[in-house]
Amino acid sequence: MGSKKAESTSAPVIRRDPYEVLSVSRDSSDQEIKTAYRKLALKYHPDKNASNPEASELFKEVAYSYSILSDPEKRRQYDSVGFEALDAESMDMEIDLSNLGTVNTVFAALFSKLGVPIKTTISANVLEEALNGTVTVRPLPIGTSVSGKVFSGQAMCPLFCVTINEQQAESGIVVRVTSTAQSKFKLLYFEQDANGGYGLALQEDSEKTGKVTSAGMYFLHFQVYRMDSTVNALAIAKDPDAAFFKRLEGLQPCEVSELKAGTHIFAVYGDNFFKTAAYTIEALCAKSYEDTTQKLKEIEAQILRKRNELRQFETEYRKALARFQEVTNKYSQEKQSVDELLKQRDSIHSSFTVTRTVSNLSNGSTSKVLGEDSKAESPGKMEVMAKTNQPRKNGSI
Known part of the structure; x- marks a missing residue:
């Protein structure tokens, strides 16, 4: 499902045990890890610690630790092997738009324009106001x-409440946001805390699909995946073939697959660098889309199988490619060798001749010089020349 935790994944210089960083045990549940992360991320958020560089580093460390423990596969790898099993270079850093200066915002916008994937994190002001419950919530009825419109990183982003009954909850709910202006935005889902506020639970970044940008959350009682295009972005940039083989590695499972009857809070967060994000948000009951829901379930399963197939095929392909490179190199070498041998052969053949072609320095024309065996003039020709050169009788010449 289109879900994504609010996180930064910039690895700190000194990496501590993620469980130690978040102050949780190794058998902690996903919810316990999420709660610990929220508390620490809000505590060390750059917005709240502008004059404390140490807090900024702690914020990165907390976010990096959460990026590991919130991902089932990364958590399993870390528990088995440690940091060695994780590719730190493939983890992308998130940027807080509200914390960027003008110059940095220009550079970030430029890189984004060039297609470099840049993640942005949610402003601490938005998170804190939602957590304190000091926000205005608009109703968004089903159907x-x-x-x-919302400006990038503004303190108050639009919040919407979606109220569903038992039947609708059982059928499944879909919340989607689209932008015909192709604005960048985030779709957020908040869970209600005990103190009456709202804590950020899921985050989905908009993606360009056709002529619009869109983001969706699908609570359909089965596992739906989101596609994170920034996963393995560096590896893909270094290896063109990886753009295909790593494409499905961005599939990230959603943490929440269903909603209970009651009221649920969603929001649209502006992610454009210099302008407002124009959007349309809608809430739907899957009861009216049973065929579509079934097709989504089938295609998600097919894509997951295809990802496993690609992992196996990549190994086969890499071996075949290495062999192809080997024989291609050998082909070039053999071709060069054959061409050189034939060239030498032609040169030797041309040595078998009694004539030489020389350049006439006077007029640039060429003339043939007889070989050693033909240097003497023929006798008949010498006799004719002798007679011609004799003086004639009677004094005539």
């Missing part, structure tokens, strides 16, 4: 849509 309706609402359009609006």
